Structure formats: C-alpha cells, structure tokens
Amino acid sequence: MKFSFTVTRKDSRTRARAGVLRTPHGKVQTPVFMPVGTMGAVKALSPDDLKAAGAQIILGNAYYLYLRPGDVAIQKLGGLHRFMGWDGPLLTDSGGYQVSSLGSFREDGESILSRIDDDGVTFRSHLDGSEHRLTPEDVIVIQRNLGADIIMAFDEATPPRGKRYAQKAMERTHRWLKRSIERWRELQENRGRGASPQALFGIIQGGNYKDLRRESAEFVVPQDLPGIAIGGASIGKSPDETRENVDWVYDLLVHDRPLYLMGVGVNPQDVVAAIESGADLFDCVAPTRLARMGHLYFGKLQLAKRKWAFESEFRKGRMNIGNARFRLDKKPIQEDCGCYTCIRGFSRAYLHHLFKSRELLYYRLASIHNVRFMIRLTEVLRKVILE
Ligand SMILES: [Zn+2]
Known part of the structure; x- marks a missing residue:
C-alpha cells in the first residue's frame, strides 16, 4: 500500500x-x-x-x-x-x-x-x-x-x-x-x-x-x-x-x-x-483537445545515427482530418497504431465525415486514437530503454 x-x-x-x-x-x-x-x-x-x-x-x-x-x-x-x-x-x-x-x-x-x-x-x-x-x-x-x-x-x-x-x-x-x-x-x-x-x-x-x-x-x-x-x-x-x-x-x-x-x-x-x-x-491536455479540433497524430519513431527521432509525413506529426483530401480515403488513421479506432478499421473518410457532421462519435474515436498514440510512443521508448 x-x-x-x-x-x-x-x-x-x-x-x-x-x-x-x-x-x-x-x-x-x-x-x-x-x-x-x-x-x-x-x-x-x-x-x-x-x-x-x-x-x-x-x-x-x-x-x-x-x-x-x-x-x-x-x-x-x-x-x-x-x-x-x-x-x-x-x-x-x-x-x-x-x-x-x-x-x-x-x-x-x-x-x-x-x-x-x-x-x-x-x-x-x-x-x-x-x-x-x-x-x-x-x-x-x-x-x-x-x-x-x-x-x-x-x-x-x-x-x-x-x-x-x-x-x-x-x-x-x-x-x-x-x-x-x-x-x-x-x-x-x-x-x-x-x-x-x-x-x-x-x-x-x-x-x-x-x-x-x-x-x-x-x-x-x-x-x-x-x-x-x-x-x-x-x-x-x-x-x-x-x-x-x-x-x-x-x-x-x-x-x-x-x-x-x-x-x-x-x-x-x-x-x-x-x-x-x-x-x-x-x-x-493537448492530445484530446487536438483530437476534437480535427488533428490526429500520425508517424513513427526512427533510429538514425543512434538517436531516436519522431518522423511523420505531416507537419507537427498530425493530419487535419477536416481536410478534403481525406473525403474518399479508405485507410485507417494509421495502419499499425493498435488503438480501437484503427484496429476496428474506421476509415479516414468516415472520420472526416463524422468530424464535418459534428457527430459525437467522432470525439470518442479521435480521442481514443490520440491518447493511445502518445501512450504507445511512451511504451516503445520504455522498451528501448529496457533493451
Ligand atoms: Zn489509432
């Protein structure tokens, strides 16, 4: 105790x-x-x-x-x-x-x-x-x-x-x-x-x-x-x-x-x-706040010159799901994320639609992804330290 x-x-x-x-x-x-x-x-x-x-x-x-x-x-x-x-x-x-x-x-x-x-x-x-x-x-x-x-x-x-x-x-x-x-x-x-x-x-x-x-x-x-x-x-x-x-x-x-x-x-x-x-x-508070604003984390850790760095094709490591480019995007937010939203296969197109429609489900699915993303990043680094 x-x-x-x-x-x-x-x-x-x-x-x-x-x-x-x-x-x-x-x-x-x-x-x-x-x-x-x-x-x-x-x-x-x-x-x-x-x-x-x-x-x-x-x-x-x-x-x-x-x-x-x-x-x-x-x-x-x-x-x-x-x-x-x-x-x-x-x-x-x-x-x-x-x-x-x-x-x-x-x-x-x-x-x-x-x-x-x-x-x-x-x-x-x-x-x-x-x-x-x-x-x-x-x-x-x-x-x-x-x-x-x-x-x-x-x-x-x-x-x-x-x-x-x-x-x-x-x-x-x-x-x-x-x-x-x-x-x-x-x-x-x-x-x-x-x-x-x-x-x-x-x-x-x-x-x-x-x-x-x-x-x-x-x-x-x-x-x-x-x-x-x-x-x-x-x-x-x-x-x-x-x-x-x-x-x-x-x-x-x-x-x-x-x-x-x-x-x-x-x-x-x-x-x-x-x-x-x-x-x-x-x-x-940012991961949930950003999720509600349409910002979803994307990217991964890379080891370069014995240094860990976070790399992403999106600026600041997050996509803006409200962007029209996601309107017909069948992919999950990130294939290898492992959060409920990504495993369950909800597409970027669906999240884009929910966000635009201000559907309450959007806030839950997006927040789950962003919170899991930060936790997973921490878990990966912990594993690196232990190894
Ligand atoms: Zn996810």
Missing part, C-alpha cells in the same frame, strides 16, 4: 530511464504519459476506453473540482476514484496554475480575476463570479478530500512579467511549499483507518531563468518529498527549450525520486524530449 519508486534501468546514451512507481491504487510503469481529466473525466473517454488505450494513471484538477461539484461533495460520494469510476492511480494538480493564470493582466500587472498575496489567493469563480480564498493549507485539504494518490503543492505559476516578478513568485512558491508540507504531514499522521496515504510532490519554478531555476531546485529538492515536479517548462516551448529547462537543474535532483514534467506532450516530439531529458511522468 505504500508509495515507492524504483529505477529499473537507465539508458546509456540519454538520461532516459525506466522504472516502477507504486501507489495505493496500483503500479505505474515509467516513463508514463498521463491523460488529463480536468473536471473528473478525460473528455469523451470512459474509464474502459482509457484502460484499453493503455492509460495507467490519470489527472484531475483540484481547482475545478473544488468549484464544482465541490471537494466535500466528492468526499461524501466516496472520493474521486469512486466518483469517476477509475480504480487506478490518480494525480490531482493543485490549481496553482489555474489561479495564477486566470486573470487577464491589466497594464499595471494586476490580475483582474485573482489577487495573490503572501498568505494565499483571492479569486472570483469563472462559473458564477463568487469570491473565494485559498491558502496553501486549504489546497492540501481539498486534495485530501478528493483522495488522489499523488497531490501537488500549491504554487504560483511564473507569470510573464519579467525576472523580478519571476523571483518574487518563486520565493512565494517556496514559502507556500513549507506550509503545504506541514499540513500534509499532519494529515498523513492523523489519517483515519482505511484512508490511503498520499504522496506530495513539490514544484520547481523560476521561469525562463537558469539562476532562478537552480535556486528553486536547491530549495525544493532538500525537502525530501516523494517526488519532484518541474513547472512551466512546457507551455509555448520547443522540445529543445524543455530539455534545457531540465538540464539546468538536473545535477541538483535526487535520482531515486520520480521526476514529473508538468504539461509536456503537445506533439510526439515533446514526448521524446521529455523522456530523454529524464522525466518519469508527464501530462498534457
């Missing part, structure tokens, strides 16, 4: 590694791609669809679930696992990113929807405009009520407001981490009989500044938490920039803990970069 992480094998050429993460709801073979179920559902997919696609662990978001239906309601209904019908490992994000990126910023830099001070965040709900206040301690309690296996400390995602602000946000995130750890330890020690333990991960911030990133790692790593996350290393960044963000702090990490690269996995190339840079866990 305890939480543990074992590295099984390291790649000789890169920092990639294969391991096993044990949680109270089962084992996770790493590296692992985690589909995102922000509101307690991975959009258009049932838990059985996710299992069939090879998903081992999925994400929920504490901020959205706190606002609706409420963490206390979910607790009364038996916790998030039972509520959403997912019996495997579950991770909840703290909502720090949502709260600190909610506001469109005014010229004076103040966020309109949320106000951050040293004690916490005051914000208006995007649902009904009601005012809420959350402290780092509250966010730990919310995540305890939800009951995920892995929970995240409340952080202030580094806003694009220059280095001085990035430093301020980072220092605040560090003070919040101390408070989060205290509350988490208290709750772990006093948890009732039968309640599962939860693993708290701390988040390295510091924006796009090497010295701040290193300072953040020097603070977060010695807290000796069950896992370490790197925040803000993905959105709007190229695979090379993501690698660089990890490189900056890599020598400061403790390598017997899982490393979680937050928000990585928009494109197949990002998955290769994340794994090669040493990440054990990563997550992204």
